Amino acid sequence: MFSVFSLPVCLPTPTSHLQFIMATRIRPSSKRCAVIGGSGFLGRHLVEKLLGKGYTVSVFDIRQSYELPGVTFHQGDLCDKQALLTALQGVSLVFHCASPAPASDDKALFQRVNIQGTQTVLQACTEAGVQKVVLTSSASVVFEGTDIKDGREDLPYAKKPIDYYTETKIEQEKLVLKACDKEKGLLTVAIRPHGIFGPRDPQLVPILVDTARRGKMKFIIGDGSNLVDFTFVDNVVHGHILAAESLRPESPICGKAYHITNDEPVRFWDFMSDILVGLGYAAPRYHLPYTLVYGLALLLWLLSLLLRPLVSFKPTFTPMRVALAGTHHFYSCSRAKQDMGYKPVVGLKDGIRRTVESYPHLRHGA
Numbered sequence: 001m002f003s004v005f006s007l008p009v010c011l012p013t014p015t016s017h018l019q020f021i022m023a024t025r026i027r028p029s030s031k032r033c034a035v036i037g038g039s040g041f042l043g044r045h046l047v048e049k050l051l052g053k054g055y056t057v058s059v060f061d062i063r064q065s066y067e068l069p070g071v072t073f074h075q076g077d078l079c080d081k082q083a084l085l086t087a088l089q090g091v092s093l094v095f096h097c098a099s100p101a102p103a104s105d106d107k108a109l110f111q112r113v114n115i116q117g118t119q120t121v122l123q124a125c126t127e128a129g130v131q132k133v134v135l136t137s138s139a140s141v142v143f144e145g146t147d148i149k150d151g152r153e154d155l156p157y158a159k160k161p162i163d164y165y166t167e168t169k170i171e172q173e174k175l176v177l178k179a180c181d182k183e184k185g186l187l188t189v190a191i192r193p194h195g196i197f198g199p200r201d202p203q204l205v206p207i208l209v210d211t212a213r214r215g216k217m218k219f220i221i222g223d224g225s226n227l228v229d230f231t232f233v234d235n236v237v238h239g240h241i242l243a244a245e246s247l248r249p250e251s252p253i254c255g256k257a258y259h260i261t262n263d264e265p266v267r268f269w270d271f272m273s274d275i276l277v278g279l280g281y282a283a284p285r286y287h288l289p290y291t292l293v294y295g296l297a298l299l300l301w302l303l304s305l306l307l308r309p310l311v312s313f314k315p316t317f318t319p320m321r322v323a324l325a326g327t328h329h330f331y332s333c334s335r336a337k338q339d340m341g342y343k344p345v346v347g348l349k350d351g352i353r354r355t356v357e358s359y360p361h362l363r364h365g366a
């Protein structure tokens, strides 16, 4: 579905000569998009939905994890502008959902990819004539490890981000929103999902099951009453596509951030138990005080930093995970509902069922 100017049959005037020259370049088409990070969990779900909606999709990623008819893969690092420019030829819409995994805890990598890399993405988009950029940010940009209840987008960015991932996601979001410039013809918007889960997620369910298999999922951190947002991946995809399709110069969404969640806050430990029990593992039962576990996690993390040159070990209970497991963190989607008509398309219960069914290999005893 490349949108190419039709080739003139004859060239009688200078104007049609110009048309001929332009015919050799690919003109950006509104249904031609690129997904940076399209080999990842969210990226692939997004690619599949876009194809179903008639978009032509290019994937730009440092790795290729699958093949799909109708998708062109460009393997490269998003810090490489030339590689990006090749992938962005004729593209009018870019989804940027690439990031190193939060578990990597590698400061230099996060800074290079999420900050410098995002600057490079924005430069390449401008040079390639891209008109719209939809960034996958994170609701965690406002999370400092203390309770957030029904948080709105006007909460200030975390002054003391809880890890390097969050620190660089904040800078990334600022860069993308600042780049929104109607005169220059580049419109941007940031989607802030929270706790994405669903089939093929490489993080939440695999880490949970691994922890259970090692006998470490017996404990509830805190009193277990803390409410949290978990967002089924289809809803996150829906939010991204709504944002892309609403992004026009006159739209109120230009240069703004939007929370996208399931809009059904749930007790963190009920959600974990539903997944564990669904896969045949026991639900956590015994309570441990939050401050004790957080203190221990901090100590272990410091120890892992100090010993890094000698031994490499990655604690399961990182300060970030403990904070997420023991505090309230749920967000209001009312801005997305009002400005782009967002409504979750898959409910939490259904999302959990579909997720559990998609992991037969992680079932207890499998």
Ligand SMILES: NC(=O)C1=CN([C@@H]2O[C@H](COP(=O)(O)OP(=O)(O)OC[C@H]3O[C@@H](n4cnc5c(N)ncnc54)[C@H](O)[C@@H]3O)[C@@H](O)[C@H]2O)C=CC1
Binding pocket: 036, 037, 038, 039, 040, 041, 042, 043, 060, 061, 062, 063, 076, 077, 078, 079, 096, 097, 098, 099, 100, 101, 113, 117, 136, 137, 138, 139, 169, 192, 193, 194, 195, 196, 197, 202, 203
């Ligand atoms: N998983 C979650 O719960 C949440 C994720 N997010 C954000 O959603 C986005 C997607 O996350 P997931 O799909 O969960 O992660 P993922 O790890 O499955 O996907 C990220 C993709 O980015 C690619 N990538 C990393 N560095 C790259 C580079 N230098 N150049 C090109 N590609 C590169 C990876 O190869 C991978 O395919 C990320 O921006 C993440 O910060 C936001 C909120 C929650």
Ligand SMILES: CC(C)CCC[C@@H](C)[C@H]1CC[C@H]2C3=C(CC[C@]12C)[C@@]1(C)CCC(=O)C[C@@H]1CC3
Binding pocket: 102, 137, 138, 139, 140, 194, 195, 196, 203, 204, 207, 208, 211, 316, 317, 321, 322, 324, 325
């Ligand atoms: C060992 C247990 C205490 C926790 C096991 C589950 C966790 C691995 C996940 C629970 C909440 C998740 C989450 C994220 C990653 C996976 C969890 C910590 C994010 C940090 C992913 C990136 C984001 O932008 C925010 C997410 C918040 C929730």
